[in-house]
Amino acid sequence: xxxxxxxxxxxxxxxxxxxxxxxxxxxxxxxxxxxxxxxxxxxxxxxxxxxxxxxxxxxxxxxxxxxxxxxxxxxxxxxxxxxxxxxxxxxxxxxxxxxxxxxxxxxxxxxxxxxxxxxxxxxxxxxxxxxxxxxxxxxxxxxxxxxxxxxxxxxxxxxxxxxxxxxxxxxxxxxxxxxxxxxxxxxxxxxxxxxxxxxxxxxxxxxxxxxxxxxxxxxxxxxxxxxxxxxxxxxxxxxxxxxxxxxxxxxxxxxxxxxxxxx
Amino acid sequence: xxxxxxxxxxxxxxxxxxxxxxxxxxxxxxxxxxxxxxxxxxxxxxxxxxxxxxxxxxxxxxxxxxxxxxxxxxxxxxxxxxxxxxxxxxxxxxxxxxxxxxxxxxxxxxxxxxxxxxxxxxxxxxxxxxxxxxxxxxxxxxxxxxxxxxxxxxxxxxxxxxxxxxxxxxxxxxxxxxxxxxxxxxxxxxxxxxxxxxxxxxxxxxxxxxxxxxxxxxxxxxxxxxxxxxxxxxxxxxxxxxxxxxxxxxxxxxxxxxxxxxx
Numbered sequence: 001x002x003x004x005x006x007x008x009x010x011x012x013x014x015x016x017x018x019x020x021x022x023x024x025x026x027x028x029x030x031x032x033x034x035x036x037x038x039x040x041x042x043x044x045x046x047x048x049x050x051x052x053x054x055x056x057x058x059x060x061x062x063x064x065x066x067x068x069x070x071x072x073x074x075x076x077x078x079x080x081x082x083x084x085x086x087x088x089x090x091x092x093x094x095x096x097x098x099x100x101x102x103x104x105x106x107x108x109x110x111x112x113x114x115x116x117x118x119x120x121x122x123x124x125x126x127x128x129x130x131x132x133x134x135x136x137x138x139x140x141x142x143x144x145x146x147x148x149x150x151x152x153x154x155x156x157x158x159x160x161x162x163x164x165x166x167x168x169x170x171x172x173x174x175x176x177x178x179x180x181x182x183x184x185x186x187x188x189x190x191x192x193x194x195x196x197x198x199x200x201x202x203x204x205x206x207x208x209x210x211x212x213x214x215x216x217x218x219x220x221x222x223x224x225x226x227x228x229x230x231x232x233x234x235x236x237x238x239x240x241x242x243x244x245x246x247x248x249x250x251x252x253x254x255x256x257x258x259x260x261x262x263x
Numbered sequence: 264x265x266x267x268x269x270x271x272x273x274x275x276x277x278x279x280x281x282x283x284x285x286x287x288x289x290x291x292x293x294x295x296x297x298x299x300x301x302x303x304x305x306x307x308x309x310x311x312x313x314x315x316x317x318x319x320x321x322x323x324x325x326x327x328x329x330x331x332x333x334x335x336x337x338x339x340x341x342x343x344x345x346x347x348x349x350x351x352x353x354x355x356x357x358x359x360x361x362x363x364x365x366x367x368x369x370x371x372x373x374x375x376x377x378x379x380x381x382x383x384x385x386x387x388x389x390x391x392x393x394x395x396x397x398x399x400x401x402x403x404x405x406x407x408x409x410x411x412x413x414x415x416x417x418x419x420x421x422x423x424x425x426x427x428x429x430x431x432x433x434x435x436x437x438x439x440x441x442x443x444x445x446x447x448x449x450x451x452x453x454x455x456x457x458x459x460x461x462x463x464x465x466x467x468x469x470x471x472x473x474x475x476x477x478x479x480x481x482x483x484x485x486x487x488x489x490x491x492x493x494x495x496x497x498x499x500x501x502x503x504x505x506x507x508x509x510x511x512x513x514x515x516x517x518x519x520x521x522x523x524x525x526x
Contacts, residue, residue, distance in 0.1 A: 002267040002486040104524040111524065119437035128471065169471070173436040173525040174382035175444065176516050177454045177474030179481070191440045194489050208391065208432070208489060211440030218442070218481035222501060223265040226457050226471060238485060253439050261367040261374065262436040262525045 002237035004053075004223035006230035012131065013057075013231075015064035020153030023052065023232055046154070049239025050162040053220035056183055057126070057137050058231035059146050059166050065138040066130065067094055085110060091125065091136065098123035098138055103263055114139060117254045118183060119263075120170045140166065143184025144249030151186040151246065163187035163242040166250075167217040173262060180221035182213035182250040189241050190252050212241050213250055265500035267316075267486035269493035275394065276320075276494075278327035283416030286315065286495055309417065312502025313425040316483035319446055320389070320400050321494035322409050322429050328401040329393065330357055348373060354388065354399065361386035361401055366526055377402060380517045381446060382526075383433045403429065406447025407512030414449040414509065426450035426505040429513075430480040436525060443484035445476035445513040452504050453515050475504050476513055 007026040013019065027046060046052075060066070072090040074082075081096070082089035085108050092110070096102075099112035103119055112123040116139065124139040140146045147164040155161040166184035171177075182190065194208035220233035257263060270289040276282065290309060309315075323329070335353040337345075344359070345352035348371050355373070359365075362375035366382055375386040379402065387402040403409045410427040418424040429447035434440075445453065457471035483496035520526060 002482065004265040004482075106524050107522065109524070169473070172474075172518075174518050174523060175474065175477065176518050177472045177477070179442070179474050179477050181438065197490065209440045210432070210484065210489070211435075211438065211442050212485065214438065214440070214442050215481040215485040218478040219265065219267075219485065221473065222475065222478040222482060226473070227461065255435075255437050255439050259370065260437060261369050261372070 002219070002235070004219045005234045005236075006220075006224040006228070007232040007234060008230070010058070010229065010231055012229075013061040015061065015066070017062040018153070019054075019058060019062045020150055020157055023054075023150075023154065024157045026232060027234065046158050046160040046162050046234075047236070048160060049236070049242050050160070051165060051188065051216055051235040051238050051242060052150075052154070052162045053165045053167060053216055053233045053235055054150070055180075055220075055231040056124075056140055056143065056166050056168045057130070059140045059143070059150070059184075060137045061130075063140055063146070065140060066135050067138065068134045069094075069136065070134050081105060081110065091122075091127070094136060094138070095123045095125050098125055113257075116143065116183070117251065118168075118170075120168070124168055124183075139168065139183060144186065144251055145184075147184040147186035147249065148246045161187055161244075163238075165213055165216050165220070167220065169221070179214075180217035181211075182217045182253065185213045185250045186246040187243055188213055188216075188247060189243055190248065190250055192241065211253055212238075213253060216241075265482070265498070267482045268497045268499075269483075269487040269491070270495040270497060271493070273321070273492065273494055275492075276324040278324065278329070280325040281416070282317075282321060282325045283413055283420055286317075286413075286417065287420045289495060290497065309421050309423040309425050309497075310499070311423060312499070312505050313423070314428060314451065314479055314498040314501050314505060315413075315417070315425045316428045316430060316479055316496045316498055317413070318443075318483075318494040319387075319403055319406065319429050319431045320393070322403045322406070322413070322447075323400045324393075326403055326409070328403060329398050330401065331397045332357075332399065333397050344368060344373065354385075354390070357399060357401070358386045358388050361388055376520075379406065379446070380514065381431075381433075383431070387431055387446075402431065402446060407449065407514055408447075410447040410449035410512065411509045424450055424507075426501075428476055428479050428483070430483065432484070442477075443480035444474075445480045445516065448476045448513045449509040450506055451476055451479075451510060452506055453511065453513055455504065474516055475501075476516060479504075 069090040074089045078093035082092040104111040169178040190213035192210040224230035332353040341356035345355040367374040430443045432441040453476035455473040487493035
């Protein structure tokens, strides 16, 4: 049985916030009644094997990774690209600042490779769920490092070190709509490798490498409402993927450009 | 609270099997003890708002969508492509038979557009979890139709019409590892459209279209083990996405080639 419970009562995150302490407080208060008679009692304290999945915006805000459109100086490249794609030139400048390269720009969409190596729309720069019309939120500086440090803080506060996954919503090349994926993680084996393993018939499984961290991100996203101020979700029942070591992080799920067939 | 419970006791599926009846029997028998004191009582009968997520192989096998490598007549194109990519020419012939086009072939990987319009490796043709070294399993003929018909059968047997999602594991262009996605669904709004909606600060959300059906697929995949003979997973707590009508199906998540920046 796998379960996912959004944590209630997390306030708007300010720059410099102690996210670990806010999560611990929310965990203590999240005895939500279950939906329609389903599973019960999955909150109230961390257990070994738990996974805490956190929307990156909470992390970015705590890091102060916010920029004001009114303070942007727009360069020539941003202006041209903004014209071409019908976007706000100030936003495009910020997107370029966050990007290593522009992978595609068409149909009003700018797909970038971020400095971290993620390929996503607008380099992950987002104007929703940020207070103030003038502000946009960037991706965390180093999401794996942020996950490790949040995990250490949770261990310090509670004695338990859950896996921590930091997420964003990414589009997909050939499918409509976004799914949440892991942009940072700690204490988790981000992929499960069944290559060379066998199926229930003893037959060798081929090319089966499961993106565990991304599927955890998807679960958390489905458990919460986008308008519900629920940046954190407690996932229970995925303990076999939780590791004592912090592990390689979500960067392990980034496909190297040399292996990329679509760039 | 969202929960996902893999159903136990589903036998190897034969061609012509009554999948609905097998699922109902498994539902009745799936009172698994919860993992580590977590959520309880999520099985024993269908409830309104439930989602049944089923790995496509169970559906394909029931449809008899299996081919034997030993019975394939290999054509010149398949032979050339197999040589080039270091693959079994008989398998490549089957992959081509299932494809509308080959999108990319490189590094031993053949990315196809299937006759349904899905872009995925090997047109979804898979040799794992099939009994017999000689057999491969294809995608269902029409996964949305299969989902609708399975839903109708479940309604007939139980009086309850859960949403039905049929899944496969797809790779992603820029990320390593596979995530399960929905290739068919019924009784589900496959995407949730927040475009024009507002966030917790009353600020308009932009470009937020959530691939609900794909995230349900991901949840189910994480809830089961690949070697565990658990093709079906009961997801509870996602009832707000379940619809009385069968709806547009998972085909609604296929990006039209004209909107595709990466082909």
